[in-house]
Amino acid sequence: MSGIAGPAEAGHRDLVLKRTIEAPPAAVYRAWTEPALLQRWFAPRPWTTPRVELDLRRGGASLIVMRDPEGNDYPNRSVYLEVDPGRRLVFTDAFVSAWEPSETPFMTVSLTFEEADGKTLYTALVRHWTFADRKRHEDMGFHDGWGRCADQMEQVVTRL
Numbered sequence: 001m002s003g004i005a006g007p008a009e010a011g012h013r014d015l016v017l018k019r020t021i022e023a024p025p026a027a028v029y030r031a032w033t034e035p036a037l038l039q040r041w042f043a044p045r046p047w048t049t050p051r052v053e054l055d056l057r058r059g060g061a062s063l064i065v066m067r068d069p070e071g072n073d074y075p076n077r078s079v080y081l082e083v084d085p086g087r088r089l090v091f092t093d094a095f096v097s098a099w100e101p102s103e104t105p106f107m108t109v110s111l112t113f114e115e116a117d118g119k120t121l122y123t124a125l126v127r128h129w130t131f132a133d134r135k136r137h138e139d140m141g142f143h144d145g146w147g148r149c150a151d152q153m154e155q156v157v158t159r160l
Contacts, residue, residue, distance in 0.1 A: 013128045015137060017146045021120040023157040025113035028120045029086045030160065031153050032111060037160075041152035042066070044145050058083055061097035081108070088112050094129075105129050107137070122150065 021028050031037045035052035042049040043066040050073075051065040058080055066074045077097065082090035094105035107128050114121040124146060128134040 013131055013134045015126045015128070015134060015142050017122075017124040017126075017143065017150060019122045019147075019150045019154075020116060021122045021150070021154050021157065023120060023154065023160065024118060025115050025120045026086050027157040027160045028113045028122055028153070029089075031157050032089055037156055038064070041149060041156045044148040045152065056080065056083055059099065061095075062091065077102070078109075082110075086113065106133050124150075 031041065033054065033056050035054055038052050038054075039049045042052075042064060046069045048067045049064060050067050051063065053061075053063040055061050060080045060083075062076075062078050062080065064076045066076065068074070076093065078091040078093045079095035079097065079099065080089065080091045082088060089111045090108065092105070092108040094102050094108065096102050107126050110123075110125040110127070112121075112123045112125075114123075126137065126142070126146075128137060
């Protein structure tokens with residue numbers, strides 16, 4: 001069996017992070033779409049994000065490089081599938097640029113930024129290609145890592 005789920009099992013490949021962020025949706029969206037802001041929060045400290053390139057349009061490519069404390073770089077390439085300013089971003093690592101397929105697709109990320117009494121209900125839905133990919137991402141510390149990054153993002157956006 002390939003490990004790829006059918007439509008009924010698709011939810012079992014998902015990891016979700018939901019947070020209420022103490023800033024309006026426009027600020028949280030900016031944190032995801034302005035390279036200088038994204039560099040300030042994207043990797044869980046003590047990791048850093050030394051390089052960010054974003055072509056913010058449907059079909060546009062992004063490159064986000066995370067660096068560990070030992071100086072090793074981890075490039076993350078993706079292509080935007082949906083860009084709805086201030087409300088939603090969807091991107092996938094199934095493509096690396098100009099619709100060039102990735103050698104090892106892992107996930108598609110859907111981010112939503114919903115207004116909630118002057119704050120943002122922030123949802124990161126990460127849909128993995130296989131059950132094994134989801135499990136590996138969870139074991140890598142998805143909830144802790146993405147949670148810490150959401151905390152770091154909130155620190156950035158509350159100062160905008």
